[in-house]
Amino acid sequence: MKTKIFKIVLPMAVVALGLAGAANTSAMDKSGKTVAIMGYKHISNPNSCVAVQECSNTGNFNCTAPDGSQLFAKPASTCLTPLKRDVQ
Template identity: 50%
Template sequence: MKSNVLKTILPLAVVAVGLTSAASTSSLSSKSVAQQGYQHIANPDSCNAVQQCDEGGNFNCKIGASSGSGAQLYDSNCVTPLKRSTNN
């Protein structure tokens, strides 16, 4: 009788722990974080802080993004292009 209880409850407990840890992990990745956007410039200080990019979407974070013709903004190292959640 004792082994039947363990055979039934133990797998259910393992599945429950797995589901709760998976749910908590996926909810962390959906948060957007505001990040300062930097523009490449042609002087010894190769980056210039311009505006905040929220990193929560698929639109390129640009200066004057409503027109779409502005310069692309990058992370503080001026290497990784930043994204934003809205097109404007």
């Protein structure tokens, strides 16, 4: 009788524990935290971009440098993707 219970209940308990862990892990991914992205400004020299400040890249306002110029994300060696921020 004991072996029947272990053969049936133990695998079900392991599966339930695995499902609960998977649900908890996917809930952690949707925490809503934003990661700061370094903003780069176009300049005229061989390195076409220079790091200026971090931007959140969420929101509706342009992420700008202190001098008012637009900041961009830096994929590879070009600055093409304009960054946004939450507050103006």
